[in-house]
Amino acid sequence: MTSERKIEANRRNAKQSTGPKTGDGKARSSRNARQHGLSRLKLEDDVSSSASLGAITAGFALQLSPVDTDDLVRAQLWLARIRQARHDMLAALSECPNPKLAKRLVGLARYERPARAAQRRVLKRWLKQG
Numbered sequence: 001m002t003s004e005r006k007i008e009a010n011r012r013n014a015k016q017s018t019g020p021k022t023g024d025g026k027a028r029s030s031r032n033a034r035q036h037g038l039s040r041l042k043l044e045d046d047v048s049s050s051a052s053l054g055a056i057t058a059g060f061a062l063q064l065s066p067v068d069t070d071d072l073v074r075a076q077l078w079l080a081r082i083r084q085a086r087h088d089m090l091a092a093l094s095e096c097p098n099p100k101l102a103k104r105l106v107g108l109a110r111y112e113r114p115a116r117a118a119q120r121r122v123l124k125r126w127l128k129q130g
Contacts, residue, residue: 064126072122078115082108 020026056064056073064072089105092098 063129064122068122068125071118075115075119075122078111079119082112082115 020029056069056076086105086108089101089108093101093105
């Protein structure tokens with residue numbers, strides 16, 4: 001059981017860490033996830049999506065539903081963008097070693113895990129069908 005003293009200390013600390021308060025700070029923090037372009041993926045905006053969609057659709061023909069095909073294409077595009085972002089960051093890091101850039105490089109795993117999980121889900125559904 002947590003003591004009253006600890007609860008009060010937690011409440012005091014929580015009041016101090018509520019995020020940015022100024023308009024400038026809020027605007028700056030709202031752009032945190034957009035630094036590398038991986039925070040959002042739109043199939044319509046990606047030129048390579050139609051080529052990927054065609055290749056995956058041809059490869060799986062009638063074996064995948066349209067929704068699964070779309071999910072697989074989306075996962076592949078995510079992974080391709082992550083690979084490109086990782087490559088760009090590694091190139092920049094080799095030119096000018098920077099701890100902040102190294103930290104951002106490690107942070108790419110946050111985007112890679114869900115993309116790989118989505119890819120696995122589709123492929124597992126496909127294996128269960130066959």
